[in-house]
Amino acid sequence: MTTASGQSLGGSDGRVELAPGPGNGEPSAAIQRARRPRHHWVVRVTHWVNFIALGLMITTGLRIFNAYPAFARKGESFCCYPFAGKPIPGVLTFGGWLAGARNYHFAAMWLLFVNGLVYVTFIYLHGEWRDLVPRRGDIRDSWEMVKFYLFARRDHPHQGKHNALQKSAYFAMPIFGALAVVTGLAIWKPVQLAPLTNLLGGYVWARYWHFLVMLCLVMLTVVHVIMVFAVDPYSIRSMITGGYNEAKSPEARNARPFFWRRSSATVPPSDGGFDR
Amino acid sequence: MNRRRFVTFSTSSIAAAALGACDSFGPKRATSLLKLAERKNEGLERWLFDSGSRNRVAAGARLSGRSFPRYFISDAMPVWNEAQRGVWRLEVGGAVRNPLSLTLDDLMKMRSTTQKVDHFCVEGWTARAEWTGVRMSELARAAGVTPDAQYVDFQSFDSDYHECWDIDSALHPQTLVAYGMDRAMLGPGHGAPARVHSPVKLGYKNTKYLTRILFLPTRSGGYWSDRGYEWYGGV
Numbered sequence: 001m002t003t004a005s006g007q008s009l010g011g012s013d014g015r016v017e018l019a020p021g022p023g024n025g026e027p028s029a030a031i032q033r034a035r036r037p038r039h040h041w042v043v044r045v046t047h048w049v050n051f052i053a054l055g056l057m058i059t060t061g062l063r064i065f066n067a068y069p070a071f072a073r074k075g076e077s078f079c080c081y082p083f084a085g086k087p088i089p090g091v092l093t094f095g096g097w098l099a100g101a102r103n104y105h106f107a108a109m110w111l112l113f114v115n116g117l118v119y120v121t122f123i124y125l126h127g128e129w130r131d132l133v134p135r136r137g138d139i140r141d142s143w144e145m146v147k148f149y150l151f152a153r154r155d156h157p158h159q160g161k162h163n164a165l166q167k168s169a170y171f172a173m174p175i176f177g178a179l180a181v182v183t184g185l186a187i188w189k190p191v192q193l194a195p196l197t198n199l200l201g202g203y204v205w206a207r208y209w210h211f212l213v214m215l216c217l218v219m220l221t222v223v224h225v226i227m228v229f230a231v232d233p234y235s236i237r238s239m240i241t242g243g244y245n246e247a248k249s250p251e252a253r254n255a256r257p258f259f260w261r262r263s264s265a266t267v268p269p270s271d272g273g274f275d276r
Numbered sequence: 277m278n279r280r281r282f283v284t285f286s287t288s289s290i291a292a293a294a295l296g297a298c299d300s301f302g303p304k305r306a307t308s309l310l311k312l313a314e315r316k317n318e319g320l321e322r323w324l325f326d327s328g329s330r331n332r333v334a335a336g337a338r339l340s341g342r343s344f345p346r347y348f349i350s351d352a353m354p355v356w357n358e359a360q361r362g363v364w365r366l367e368v369g370g371a372v373r374n375p376l377s378l379t380l381d382d383l384m385k386m387r388s389t390t391q392k393v394d395h396f397c398v399e400g401w402t403a404r405a406e407w408t409g410v411r412m413s414e415l416a417r418a419a420g421v422t423p424d425a426q427y428v429d430f431q432s433f434d435s436d437y438h439e440c441w442d443i444d445s446a447l448h449p450q451t452l453v454a455y456g457m458d459r460a461m462l463g464p465g466h467g468a469p470a471r472v473h474s475p476v477k478l479g480y481k482n483t484k485y486l487t488r489i490l491f492l493p494t495r496s497g498g499y500w501s502d503r504g505y506e507w508y509g510g511v
Contacts, residue, residue, distance in 0.1 A: 067399035074403035075343035098399065099504035104306075106506070107313030190396065191331045191475050191511045192324045203394065203402055 037242025038161075040126060044239055046119040053115055054221070056108035057180075058214060059094035063101035066093060071208050078204065109184065116177050131161040132171045138164045149256050156251045163250070166227075169220055176216050183210035230257040318508040325510065327448050331475035333392045333404060339458055340403035344395070346465030347484075349499065354434045354485045355464050361433075364469050366453070370429075370491035373420035380469050383455060386410045386418070393450060396511045397479040398500075407473045408456030413447045415489065425491035429498075430472050430483035439481045439498035443491075445510060448476045453486065478509040 039047070070084035078084065095101025123129045141164035147153040157163065162170065182196070186206035190197040200206040228235060231250050238244035246252065253260045348354055356364045366383060368376035390408045397403070412428075421443075428446040431438040445451065451474035455462050462468040467484025474482060480500040501507040 064400065068397070068401045070401075073340065074345065074401055075340035076338060097504075099500075099506075102398070102506065103310040103314065103504070106317055107310050110313065110316075189321075189324060189511065190394070192321075192326060192329050194329060194331065203396070207400065 038238035038244035042122045049115045053112040060101040060105040062088040063093035063095040067098045156254045180213045231255050321510045331393045344403045348434045350435045367488040368419045371422045371425035376419050393475040407454040409452035409454030412451040424493045427492040427495045429490040429496045431488040432483050432485040433487050434485040437499045440496040481509045
């Protein structure tokens with residue numbers, strides 16, 4: 001049995017090289033790493049809380065938007081929204097009526113804000129940010145992923161916890177979340193926080209930025225969910241119990257969206273890993 | 277596997293229970309949570325409120341003019357009928373040393389302010405107009421508001437329409453009892469003979485067709501506030 005880096009775990013002949021653990025019977029660092037959940041429980045909890053909070057914010061926000069589904073100040077025109085006057089379909093909204101939606105929106109904003117703060121603080125203190133912060137090679141790696149997905153490259157690019165495209169999406173998510181909060185504050189308090197609202201171009205533009213940030217969050221979420229099912233459905237378990245079988249990772253299965261087998265023939269099934 | 281089944285079962289049960297407790301306004305249990313959030317938000321909004329804050333509109337900015345929406349809750353546009361009701365008067369009373377009863381002439385003789393500001397509607401639109409009127413702080417000084425006055429109720433002759441404000445917002449320098457709009461007398465579509473106008477509160481808090489300003493030690497509700505809209509409605 002060898003670790004990922006190929007060092008012997010046995011060491012029974014007395015020649016101790018890179019002793020695996022501090023005492024007898026202690027699993028090696030590699031096995032401990034394999035048994036560690038793929039996502040820390042704080043990440044898993046904040047992920048699903050965020051799912052609820054973002055869902056509430058978007059559906060109630062769309063209901064609020066429907067009270068005036070346009071951006072122009074009365075008596076003026078607005079350059080950049082071609083669907084003015086067309087309400088969002090009711091099934092995508094929540095809250096029932098304007099006041100109901102506003103009450104939900106201004107309550108759920110605290111869930112979104114506090115949960116986002118807990119998540120970002122946690123990944124900063126606990127080190128998970130290293131899997132998400134962009135590095136110099138990420139542009140090249142992203143291009144390689146695109147080539148792979150478009151069948152212009154045979155083998156899945158080597159990756160860490162996430163591939164380069166995932167990394168940029170997951171890195172962008174909290175940034176857009178923060179932008180949603182900032183633009184939201186600007187249209188909630190355009191007089192008391194007038195400097196912020198003016199920085200965003202005034203109330204009308206701030207409301208537009210808030211809407212566009214919402215669209216970006218929706219697109220990130222939709223692509224994320226599609227890719228989970230199309231490339232790595234095994235990761236759903238990793239976001240619930242934390243368990244993940246590396247032998248079934250997209251890299252191991254050479255998985256493209258909608259084009260993959262249950263397990264790869266070239267990689268032997270996992271020798272246990274973390275499976276609960 | 278057991279755990280997986282447990283997770284699947286419990287998640288679907290929770291989802292089913294949540295959906296079962298829902299009507300089109302969401303889970304009924306949520307109402308108390310929403311009320312709590314509204315109270316906490318009001319605390320934050322009051323803390324954020326600065327009487328030095330100003331809504332500034334560029335001098336050359338275009339006004340909404342005839343596009344400024346008209347709105348009232350009565351079946352027909354409320355117009356003060358002098359033959360039936362006598363001369364219109366604005367009563368200023370409640371927690372004051374010197375209650376006032378002002379005709380439109382009295383109001384227009386007081387020191388006036390003209391300001392070009394935004395109007396923020398709860399629906400999300402804004403409109404711009406130039407308002408002329410008397411600052412609420414001026415009326416409060418004339419009436420001698422007593423220190424126990426913490427709230428102000430603005431009442432109207434548009435059916436039972438009224439809205440109650442915190443005193444800080446009412447005394448903000450941009451809160452006017454306006455009788456003029458865009459350099460003309462206020463029209464019946466916009467609350468003639470006089471209305472409250474302020475950029476520091478959402479449109480629905482700005483009572484039109486004003487009849488009475490009541491300073492109060494405790495808060496009262498309001499037409500839209502009693503129907504589910506936020507009581508504070510600050511901007």
